[in-house]
Amino acid sequence: MNINELIAQPEGRRLEFKGELPTNSDIAKTIVAFANDAGGDIYIGINDKPRQIIGLPENELTQIEEQISNMIYDRCYPTILPEVSFLSVEEKHLIRICIYRGSMPPYYLKEKGKLKGTYIRVGSTNKLADESIIASLERKRRNISFDSEIIMDKPASSLIIDGFKELYKEKTEEEINLQVLRKLELIKLEQDKEYPTNALILFSDDSLRKSFFPNAKIECARFKGIGTEEFIDQKSISTHIGLQAEEAYNFVLRHINKSATVEGIYTVSRWEYPVKAIREIIRNAVVHRDYSLTGKDIKVAIYDDMIEISSPGLLPPSIDYSAMESRQSDARNKVIAPVFKRIGIIDQWGNGLKLVAQELREYPEIELKWREVGLSFQVQFIKKNYKTIPTNVGDVGDVGDNVGDVGNIDNNISYNELKIIQLILHNPNITTKEIAETLGISTRQCERIIAKLKQSGKLLRKGSARTGYWEINNN
Structure with missing residues (x-):
């Protein structure tokens, strides 16, 4: 990445810009935080807001370099060895301070001591570490999980x-x-x-x-619309961790659509989201979450326009979501991960992200986004072409691209009728009560819509009321 591309990047976990050499305490906090986490670069001579190359006086570069080296040596403990270099951009002079991930954490400010001087990087800010985070850094130093x-x-x-x-x-x-x-x-x-x-x-x-571990659980929710104001369904999964991922995955399957198209003499079904990729991300959330963080649980949220999975703990420094095609394996939980591999829940050779990337190629209409939010890691599967449903059609959510994927259903069908057909395509054994709960309508209203679909010949009931199943008539 050249300097112009770098300057276009936002400040974050591994990057910070300073227009001039800041006060000792300010820059020392950043250096300590970088060393405690994934490492990072500080560029001096570039304003952050607005982003602008200011430059430093050429005749002061050596003096500033010496100030930086002395400050790091005098104020940071254990010893941090930075790499300081000079750069020239647009005839302006910059200083780059490269801090590598430290092997002796926790790093802290000498004058404040370990308990009050240890900082970690959270997004683009330096956060004072509490005792649980300091304990985590000490475990990292001893190479135990x-x-x-x-x-x-x-x-x-x-x-x-x-x-x-x-x-x-x-x-x-x-x-x-x-x-x-x-x-x-x-x-x-x-x-x-x-x-x-x-x-x-x-x-x-x-x-x-x-x-x-009262929060070693997964909170699942299907929200109505694209906000969290109202939900259609929710589930708290608090079984032992070996079962949690599959229960959360099944919750997702219950609340997304599966369309059917006819190709030649065969009917081909397709989920509206890349479900193998979603399953992999949920499994990774369970296997790699930070169980030492109290008061935090995994969250699986389904909206009309996306599925969002959040897991406590930042992404390990050696894992790069922007290079998903490469094999990557870095287990935060060094006992749990091998057990999950042994029972076949995660891949032995770090192919998980590669699997995600491969399936996403088959879903060009879905965008994968990831970010670190506070001390959590979040992955989103977003519908690129999501359109809000007009209020006169119903309030259940987005029909998405599945409208034309339910066979030869005519265009006069109502929104709720279409959603019922999609639910039945997904699960022919679904009950009227389950349909009503999913759509957020009353059972009586659901029965009236089903009766209309049966009367028009679009919906058929095979077998008895108790043990039978639904069938869509595409003729």
Whole structure:
């Protein structure tokens, strides 16, 4: 990336612009925050707002470089070794300070000490780290993960893990015993007793999970329209983490459309979103979320115009969503990730993002966006051609591009009739009550619309009222 392209970038997790050398405390906070996180670059001689190349006096460059080096040495601890270089753009002189990701975190301001002087980078700002974040940085320094730490409130033999045992047997055809738990590092020896790690607590059905990790859950919601003012359906998934991803994925499938088109003699169905990619992102959210962050849960939100998945914890520095085609694997949870690989929930070779990129190529109408919001990572699957439905058609949401994908249905069909047909194409066994709840209408109104569709011959009922199914008549 050349300097002109760089200047067009917004300030963020790894980039900051300064018109002139700021006060010692201001720039020291940024340097400490970069070293504690993914590293970053500071460009001096470029104003941020408005973005403008100001430049520095050429005869002062060496003096400013010396000031920077002395300030970093005097004010930051442990020692940070920056790379300072001079650049010339449009005959103006700049200084670039490159800070690499540190190997000895937490880094902090000497005069304030570790508890009051440790900073992390959140978006384009420096945030004072609290004790839990400092603890996380100290684990990083020792190269241990939060999920590998033990809980000594109950011996491993007393922990209730029946659900996890059942799942593990189903996926691997192996029984869970103490030897397997040791091999997977789900239990560890301490003071001649074996105790569970945080990872095993999260896989358990024990009361300790709710006590230690009340927010280790997924909150799912289908909102009405494109805002959060009103929802059609919601679900809180608080089972053990081995089951959460599939439950959230099934919630998504219940609330998106599946169209059908005829190609030759075959009927071809297609989801309105790349569901394999969505499933992969949900799985990654469960596997790689930061379980040490208290009070935060995973959120799966479905709107008329997009699906949004948010997970606690920033993206690991070595993962780059802009290079999804390359194999990338960096596990925050070094015990949980191998277990998920063992039971086949995530890929062994870091192909997850590549899978997402491949399926997105088949959905040119869907745009993938990702961003870091506070201490969370968020992925959005957005309909590029979303159009708001006129208020006189109904309030259920967007018909999208599926209007022409339900066969030979005529153009006189109402909005709610079309939505019912789409729901039935997705699930021929759906009940009238489920249709009404999804559309946000009364059961009686739903029954009247279905009766009209049956009377016109567009909808057929096969079998009994209790055990039968719906069929769309395209003739």
